[in-house]
Amino acid sequence: SSGINAEYGAAYSLDGDNLRHGLNKNLGFTAEDREENIRRVSETAKLFADGGIICLTSFISPYCKQRELARKLHEEAGLKFIEVHVATPIEVCEQRDVKGLYEKARAGIIKGFTGIDDPYEAPVNPDITLCSDRNCISSISDCVQQVVQYLQQQV
DSSP, X not given: OHHHHHHHSOEEEEEHHHHHTTTTXXXXXXXXXXXXXXXXXXXXXXXXXXXXXXXEEEOOOOOHHHXXXXXXXXXXXXXXXXXXXXXXXXXXXXXXXXXXXXXXXXXXXXXXXXXXXXXXXXXSSOSEEEEOSTXXXXXXXXXXXXXXXXXXXXX
């Protein structure tokens, strides 16, 4: 969020690690828990936005229905919602998996894991699509720059 902070002021990044160790520590990976996880993320992001803070959320949100509900929650409150789809092939996700979660899912240790034994519904019409395959985008800063450029066009 540092590139966003420099350009637009206060910003905060919510991700699976900072929420699953606190607010969402009682949730697992079942479909119901994933729905509740994204609902809580959406409500938390809405609170930040209502306070004038840009909230970047980095989550695997596997179901279109939940992303639509997140958008609706913000828009009904008169708050801007921008859906960014980070298009990454599952093979690349597995290569980047420093926690070994995909390996555990393939071994059957983790059940209901997105892309392994639970579906992923790609966004139909995201506001921004970032290609994070190594053949497409060279760095995280390139992705941040694309988001910043999109935001500049919205002002």
